[in-house]
Amino acid sequence: MIRYFYTIALGLLLTACGKTEGGPGGGSHPLQQEALATAYTVRLPGRNPEEQAILLTQTVYPATREDNAVGAIILVPQDEKIAFTAMNRITHMPVNAPLLYLTRDNKISEQTLREMKRLRPDGVLQDKRTDVYAVNVPKDQVNKIREVLGYRVRTFYEEDPVKLASVLDMWQAAMKADHPDEVIISAVDHPDGVKHGIGPMGWNAHMGKGFAWVYQDSIPQATRDILKRRYGDHGSYMYLTGGPDVISNKVAQELGQYGLVRRIDGPNVFATNTVNAGYKDFGRNWGWWWDWEPRSFGWGIAQAGHNYIIGNPDDMLSMIPAAVLGHMGKHGPILLVKPDSVPKATADYLKMVKPFKTGPQETILNFAWIIGDTTSVSLATQQNLDRLLSPFDIPADTSAYLTEAPTLQEKKD
Numbered sequence: 001m002i003r004y005f006y007t008i009a010l011g012l013l014l015t016a017c018g019k020t021e022g023g024p025g026g027g028s029h030p031l032q033q034e035a036l037a038t039a040y041t042v043r044l045p046g047r048n049p050e051e052q053a054i055l056l057t058q059t060v061y062p063a064t065r066e067d068n069a070v071g072a073i074i075l076v077p078q079d080e081k082i083a084f085t086a087m088n089r090i091t092h093m094p095v096n097a098p099l100l101y102l103t104r105d106n107k108i109s110e111q112t113l114r115e116m117k118r119l120r121p122d123g124v125l126q127d128k129r130t131d132v133y134a135v136n137v138p139k140d141q142v143n144k145i146r147e148v149l150g151y152r153v154r155t156f157y158e159e160d161p162v163k164l165a166s167v168l169d170m171w172q173a174a175m176k177a178d179h180p181d182e183v184i185i186s187a188v189d190h191p192d193g194v195k196h197g198i199g200p201m202g203w204n205a206h207m208g209k210g211f212a213w214v215y216q217d218s219i220p221q222a223t224r225d226i227l228k229r230r231y232g233d234h235g236s237y238m239y240l241t242g243g244p245d246v247i248s249n250k251v252a253q254e255l256g257q258y259g260l261v262r263r264i265d266g267p268n269v270f271a272t273n274t275v276n277a278g279y280k281d282f283g284r285n286w287g288w289w290w291d292w293e294p295r296s297f298g299w300g301i302a303q304a305g306h307n308y309i310i311g312n313p314d315d316m317l318s319m320i321p322a323a324v325l326g327h328m329g330k331h332g333p334i335l336l337v338k339p340d341s342v343p344k345a346t347a348d349y350l351k352m353v354k355p356f357k358t359g360p361q362e363t364i365l366n367f368a369w370i371i372g373d374t375t376s377v378s379l380a381t382q383q384n385l386d387r388l389l390s391p392f393d394i395p396a397d398t399s400a401y402l403t404e405a406p407t408l409q410e411k412k413d
Contacts, residue, residue: 036370040389041310041382043370049078049317050101052371054115056321057098060328063119071096072121075145076135077106081161083320084194085211086135088184088201089168091327092208094126094175097133099321108141117149126175130154135164162188162213166222169210169229179229181285182237182297183210185255187247190216195269195313195336196242198320199276202309202334203298205323210236217248219255227258235259237281237295242272264298269313270336271345277333278302278349299333304355305362307332310346310385311371312339322371330367340378342385350388357391366391 036043044059046052063069074090074097076083083099091097100116103109108116116132123129131151134142136159145151156171158164173179184204186197204211210230212223230236236259240247243265255261264279266272280300285293307330311319319334326332335346342350355362366389370382 036374036379036382038383038386040366040386041368041370043372043377043382044322045373046318046371047373049315049321050103050109050112052318053098053100053321054111056324057100057115057119060098060324061119066122070098070119070121071124072131072133073097073116073119074099074133074135075102075108075116075137076100077102077137078104078317079136080194080316080320081188082136082159082164083317084186084197084201085161085164085168085213086133087320087323088204088211089165089172090133090135091205091324095124095133096328097121098324101317101321102137102141106138106141108144113144113148116145116151121151123152124175127154128152160222162220163222165212166226169212169226172208173229180209181230181234181259182239182295183212183227183230184239184241185212185214185223185247186241187216188213190242190246192269192313193242193246194316196246196265196272198313198316198323198336199273199334200239200241200264201320202323202326203276205327206331207297209297214247214251214255216246217250219251224258227255230259234286237285237297238262239264239281239297241265241276243267266345268343268345270343273334273336274345274349277308277335301333301353303362304353304359304391305365306330306353307365308350308368308389309334309371310337310368310377312337312376314339315372315376318372318376322369325369329369330365335368337377337381337385339376340381342381342388347388350385354388355391359391363391 044055046055061070072095074086076086078101087099100112121131123131129152132145132153134153135156142153142155145153156167158167184200187193212226214223227236238255238259238261240263252261264276266275277299278301279298281297283295285295287293309322309325313336337346355366368385368389370377
C-alpha cells in the first residue's frame with residue numbers, strides 16, 4: 001500500500017515539474033545561418049518582424065529541456081503599441097515568454113506555427129500551466145493553436161493599448177499577489193513615444209516592473225486606476241520616457257499626486273536610450289523603523305563588460321521582441337542607431353564604456369547584438385559599432401594593417 005502511495009506521489013511530482021523538451025533546431029530558420037559576425041557584434045538578420053522574432057527565439061531558447069525552454073509564448077498582431085505593451089508586462093518571470101507575431105493579415109504563418117511547436121512551452125505553473133498568451137489574436141487562430149499544437153491558451157482582447165496595460169496590470173497582480181511600485185510611463189499619442197520607451201521596456205522585460213501609458217497632455221482614467229492600485233506613503237515610483245516635448249510638464253505634475261516622478265530623457269530617441277542604459281534609481285521602497293526594502297530601478301551601466309541590443313528606431317516591430325535578449329541572454333540594455341551611421345549620443349556612450357586594453361574580462365564581454373538585416377542597419381554601421389566596442393584602435397581601413405606592419409620574414413643584415 002505504501003509502495004503504491006509513493007508511486008502515485010512520484011507521478012504527480014513529475015507531472016508538476018512540466019515537460020521534457022525534444023531535440024534542438026527542429027524549426028531552424030535558414031537566416032540563422034546567415035548571421036554576420038565581427039569580433040564584438042553578431043547580427044540577427046530578420047527581413048521582417050515575423051522572421052526577426054523567430055530568429056530571436058531560436059537564438060535564446062534551445063528548448064531541449066525544461067531549464068532552457070520557454071515558460072510560455074506571447075502571440076500578438078503586428079501592432080507596435082500592442083506588442084510594446086505585451087512585452088512590457090508579460091515577458092518576465094514567472095511567465096518567461098518570448099514574443100512572436102501573426103502575419104500582417106492576422107494569421108499564424110507556417111513558420112511561426114512550426115517555431116511554436118519547437119518551443120514546446122513548459123506552461124506557467126502560477127497560471128494553470130498556460131502555454132500561450134494570445135493578445136488580440138482572432139478566435140479562429142486561437143482554435144488552431146489548441147487543435148494543432150494542443151497548447152493551453154489565455155486570451156486578452158483589448159484594442160486600446162491604454163486599457164490593455166490596465167488589464168495586464170490586474171492579471172499580473174493576481175498571479176503575483178502584488179503590484180510592483182515602479183511604473184514605466186510612455187506617451188501613447190506621441191509619434192516617438194515607443195522609441196523613447198524602448199530602452200526602459202527592455203528593463204521591464206528583464207525585471208518585470210509596472211507599465212502604463214499617458215497622453216502627451218493628459219492622464220487617461222485607466223492609467224489613474226493603475227497608479228491608485230499602488231499603496232503606501234510614497235505611492236508609485238514613476239519613470240517617464242522622454243522629455244517635456246513627449247510627456248508634458250503638466251502631466252508630470254499631475255502624476256505627482258500618485259507618487260514620485262522621474263524622467264529618463266534626452267534631446268532625441270538615441271540620447272534617451274543611452275540615458276536609460278546608464279540610469280539607476282536606488283533607495284528605499286518601503287519599510288519599518290528597524291528595516292526597509294530597497295528599490296533598484298535601471299541598468300546603471302557606466303563601465304565596460306556588458307552586452308547591448310542595437311537596432312533601428314524606424315523598425316520598432318523588430319526591436320520589441322529583441323528585448324528577450326536582455327531577459328534571458330547576457331542581460332543588457334537597448335540602444336538605437338541610424339541605418340547608415342552611429343548617432344553622436346550612442347557613440348559617446350559606447351566610448352564611455354569602451355574597455356581598457358589591459359582588461360581582458362571586460363573586453364570579451366563588451367558585445368552587441370545587431371537587430372535586422374543590412375537594410376535596417378548597414379554593414380558599415382555594424383563595423384563602426386564593432387570599433388566602438390573594441391578596446392583597440394582599429395583603423396577604418398583595415399587593409400592598411402599588414403602594409404604598415406614590419407615584415408618579420410625579411411632577413412635583416
